[in-house]
Amino acid sequence: MKFGILVNEGPYTHEASDTAYQFVKAALAKGHEIYRVFFYHDGVNNGTRLTVPPQDDRNIVKRWSELAAEHKLDLVVCIAAAQRRGLMDKSEAKRNGKDADNIAPGFRISGLGQLIEAGIQSDRLVVFGD
């Protein structure tokens, strides 16, 4: 079965991103397909590679990146939500005249249409948020 995942909350403040990650891992282990994980609202903060959590804590951003690399996941960050919160890839940084980018490996920035498409293409859309 194809699952679409929507994550509406950032890491560490809420459990939403943790639950979404564990759900995605369990779904993959059962042989399901993850069509896309869409990060919206504060959820875009799951995609910054500049986070440095304490060493004895889970690294939520890195965990998503590693899972994406292992399973070729499509991790999409909402562009409008990302712009508001200072999340940039190289081309966005250039376009907006910023001196750095901070998107984590495995994530890409795109529009809300990607969420709609995930809803259409997936058998189920599961929402994690606060």
Place this chain on the structure above:
Amino acid sequence: MLHTVNKSPFEHKALESCLKFARQGSAVLLIEDGVYAAARDTAVSPQVQKALHSVTIYALKPDVEARGMQNRVMDGVRLVDYGGFVDLVAEHNAVQSWL
């Protein structure tokens, strides 16, 4: 339909709203702070017990254990792990997250 509730019933009306809308035969999965609704002998347990007559109620075991509640879950509430969560999503035609 599968409903998920991730808020404690002691600080949020998510569970109350969910139970008002959930149709007979639906499944309700308590996750994150939502698992506090699964505790027995609380102010909301009569409401949850009543709901058990018309809907199936599950609680996410890792979240129950993370809150030290494993010995306080009321009879009738079924515990599932993340794999069970995935199965519930696959078994039901749609998922409604009460956020």
